[in-house]
Amino acid sequence: xxxxxxxxxxxxxxxxxxxxxxxxxxxxxxxxxxxxxxxxxxxxxxxxxxxxxxxxxxxxxxxxxxxxxxxxxxxxxxxxxxxxxxxxxxxxxxxxxxxxxxxxxxxxxxxxxxxxxxxxxxxxxxxxxxxxxxxxxxxxxxxxxxxxxxxxxxxxxxxxxxxxxxxxxxxxxxxxxxxxxxxxxxxxxxxxxxxxxxxxxxxxxxxxxxxxxxxxxx
Amino acid sequence: xxxxxxxxxxxxxxxxxxxxxxxxxxxxxxxxxxxxxxxxxxxxxxxxxxxxxxx
Amino acid sequence: xxxxxxxxxxxxxxxxxxxxxxxxxxxxxxxxxxxxxxxxxxxxxxxxxxxxxxxxxxxxxxxxxxxxxxxxxxxxxxxxxxxxxxxxxxxxxxxxxxxxxxxxxxxxxxxxxxxxxxxxxxxxxxxxxxxxxxxxxxxxxxxxxxxxxxxxxxxxxxxxxxxxxxxxxxxxxxxxxxxxxxxxxxxxxxxxxxxxxxxxxxxxxxxxxxxxxxxxxxxxxxxxxxxxxxxxxxxxxxxxxxxxxxxx
Numbered sequence: 001x002x003x004x005x006x007x008x009x010x011x012x013x014x015x016x017x018x019x020x021x022x023x024x025x026x027x028x029x030x031x032x033x034x035x036x037x038x039x040x041x042x043x044x045x046x047x048x049x050x051x052x053x054x055x056x057x058x059x060x061x062x063x064x065x066x067x068x069x070x071x072x073x074x075x076x077x078x079x080x081x082x083x084x085x086x087x088x089x090x091x092x093x094x095x096x097x098x099x100x101x102x103x104x105x106x107x108x109x110x111x112x113x114x115x116x117x118x119x120x121x122x123x124x125x126x127x128x129x130x131x132x133x134x135x136x137x138x139x140x141x142x143x144x145x146x147x148x149x150x151x152x153x154x155x156x157x158x159x160x161x162x163x164x165x166x167x168x169x170x171x172x173x174x175x176x177x178x179x180x181x182x183x184x185x186x187x188x189x190x191x192x193x194x195x196x197x198x199x200x201x202x203x204x205x206x207x208x209x210x211x212x213x214x215x216x217x218x
Numbered sequence: 219x220x221x222x223x224x225x226x227x228x229x230x231x232x233x234x235x236x237x238x239x240x241x242x243x244x245x246x247x248x249x250x251x252x253x254x255x256x257x258x259x260x261x262x263x264x265x266x267x268x269x270x271x272x273x
Numbered sequence: 274x275x276x277x278x279x280x281x282x283x284x285x286x287x288x289x290x291x292x293x294x295x296x297x298x299x300x301x302x303x304x305x306x307x308x309x310x311x312x313x314x315x316x317x318x319x320x321x322x323x324x325x326x327x328x329x330x331x332x333x334x335x336x337x338x339x340x341x342x343x344x345x346x347x348x349x350x351x352x353x354x355x356x357x358x359x360x361x362x363x364x365x366x367x368x369x370x371x372x373x374x375x376x377x378x379x380x381x382x383x384x385x386x387x388x389x390x391x392x393x394x395x396x397x398x399x400x401x402x403x404x405x406x407x408x409x410x411x412x413x414x415x416x417x418x419x420x421x422x423x424x425x426x427x428x429x430x431x432x433x434x435x436x437x438x439x440x441x442x443x444x445x446x447x448x449x450x451x452x453x454x455x456x457x458x459x460x461x462x463x464x465x466x467x468x469x470x471x472x473x474x475x476x477x478x479x480x481x482x483x484x485x486x487x488x489x490x491x492x493x494x495x496x497x498x499x500x501x502x503x504x505x506x507x508x509x510x511x512x513x514x515x516x517x518x519x520x521x
Contacts (some may be wrong), residue, residue: 146437148432152422161418162436165298165411176454188428193453197446208439215431227315230326236391239463240330240384244337249488251376262503267516268379269507 001093008097022195027057030113041118048117049127049178053171055113056106056131060138061163063102065156067094067146068213078111079181082218087210091147094140095206119178119195126191130174130210133194137170138163140205170197283360286511292495299495303488310481318474325443327364327391331475336483337377338402340490341409342444344374348416349441352434353477360411362498364430365505367437368420373490375413381406401452408447412440 014017015074033051034044071077080090114124145159152158179189222226226268295385304507321328348370355364386396419436423429471479471496506512 036356059376080508144435148419148436151424154418154422158418158422161411162415164462165408165415165447166439168408169443172450172454193450204442215428215435218428220319222508230329233325233327234388236327237329239334240387241395243383244333244380247380250498251373252489253386253498254492255493259496259500259503262500262507263516266503266507266512270513270516 004090005097005100009100010096011100019101020105020127021193022063022102025062026055026106026109027113029058031116034116040085044117045182046121048114048119049123049175049182051117052072052110052113053134053175054132055118056110057138057164057171058160059106059166060102060135060158060170061142061145062156064098064142064146064159064163067143067148069146069155069214077213078217081213084101088206091206091209091213092202095136095143098142099119099136099139103131103139105132106135106143123181124159126163126178126187130187130191130194133198134170134174134193136164137198139196139202140201140209141166142213143209144205146172147209148217149169150213150216155171155203170194175195180209283362285362285365285506286488288498288502289363295495296492299488299492303485303492304360306481306485306488308480310485313481314478315469318472318478324518327388328330328475330384330388332478332482334381334388335479336486337384338381338406338520339446340486341374341378341381344370344377344490345409345413345437348374349434349437352430353438356431356434360428361427361505364434365501366494368430368497369435369494369501370419371413371417372497373418373493374467375410376412377486377490378406378413382410400457401456404451404455405448408451409444417503442476444463458488458499 030051033047037043037047061164068077071080081087099154107128110127116125119127142159143165145153145163149155149158173190175196177187177194180187180190228234228238280392310332314329319328320326348367351363351370352367355362355367382403385406387399389398390396416433416437420429420433421430503512
């Protein structure tokens with residue numbers, strides 16, 4: 001499994017610009033909101049958790065098209081299927097690789113965005129932690145969507161539409177955690193629910209992705 | 219009969235727009251949907267007959 | 274011939290005459306219960322103490338919302354059966370349910386908005402039930418988009434089944450998270466669950482309309498299933514035989 005993760009990492013390294021696009025999208029998209037609603041700092045501070053989270057959600061999902069796409073195109077995906085190795089293991093490895101390449105940069109960049117929105121230190125910390133818990137869930141859910149739409153023309157947009165409804169609880173608890181801190185309440189409830197979602201998704205998503213891959217490849 | 223007149227029934231104490239807007243759209247949709255389904259079914263049989271002629 | 278069991282009708286060729294025979298009865302039930310429900314709702318049920326006449330929208334809104342949820346579960350169930358047991362008709366039935374389910378979801382949202390405006394002053398209320406209903410619409414649209422995007426019918430069937438089942442599992446999670454979200458944000462004292470205290474006549478009218486919607490759903494879904502069966506089975510012998518004898 002490490003080999004698979006390492007391989008994806010190397011492939012991403014060869015196309016560094018492409019790999020960084022979701023991060024750039026994240027920053028640009030979040031920056032659009034002040035331009036759209038005005039620079040009034042109180043309002044921006046209130047909007048900030050939701051805005052950052054929605055942009056992270058979109059940035060994560062938009063990069064899913066290529067998750068299995070290139071492996072499918074060059075036949076290596078079929079080889080992995082035939083080799084008899086666990087497809088669920090493959091799905092988990094792919095999700096981890098996606099998270100390291102796409103999700104983790106978002107987590108690391110989020111404090112910068114938070115500062116743009118004038119978030120306080122406690123809010124920033126909660127934001128980072130909530131994204132740390134939430135972005136892996138997005139990668140795992142995204143894997144299911146990517147496998148289901150393998151090889152389809154409308155792939156990229158379709159994945160986003162399929163996965164967004166499923167990702168809404170993540171958004172609610174993630175942004176909610178930061179909002180709770182702003183309101184002076186403990187984010188514990190939100191964060192534990194996020195953690196529970198992560199566990200549930202870790203258990204269920206690789207298995208569902210494996211089933212989807214089998215459906216797509218048979 | 220709790221309605222004194224037809225115009226009272228339609229007006230619904232000023233809420234007529236909302237009530238008839240709801241019922242009207244629902245009626246329209248529940249008329250269109252079955253018609254579309256029947257049309258699809260008839261078209262399917264026509265296509266099946268046509269494909270037989272090709273054989 | 275063996276005693277017909279429920280699996281007898283799993284053959285598409287058997288489904289067609291069964292559905293055709295049921296059709297007029299389904300529409301009759303639909304019409305009858307609709308008229309009864311509407312009569313009860315408008316002629317007998319009194320105006321509400323708090324909401325006046327506007328509450329009469331619930332005779333459509335609540336049954337439509339119930340149908341939207343039940344149809345989603347039915348869609349996921351039949352899709353799952355079609356996938357697990359490789360029964361094509363079950364998958365076809367599932368595909369036929371989707372547009373009707375989406376329609377009821379839309380009707381629930383539309384009537385919800387028209388109920389909200391005169392009663393609470395806004396066209397849209399981000400309360401738990403309406404928001405969950407909106408997400409349900411997205412789930413339906415996603416399913417339809419996926420199965421329509423896949424050319425191979427069986428792959429489409431199975432992929433749709435997986436998506437529908439994943440969606441069904443998520444529905445309680447989504448509903449719970451939306452309720453959580455809703456109760457936290459003060460300022461929303463509006464709740465669509467604050468329906469008027471139901472007089473018996475109101476409840477009866479609502480239940481009559483629910484039966485009417487059920488019959489409607491069966492009728493439309495079966496019609497669409499018949500269409501899908503012929504579309505997919507057009508080369509089959511029983512279809513060819515019927516076209517030769519000049520059907521429909």
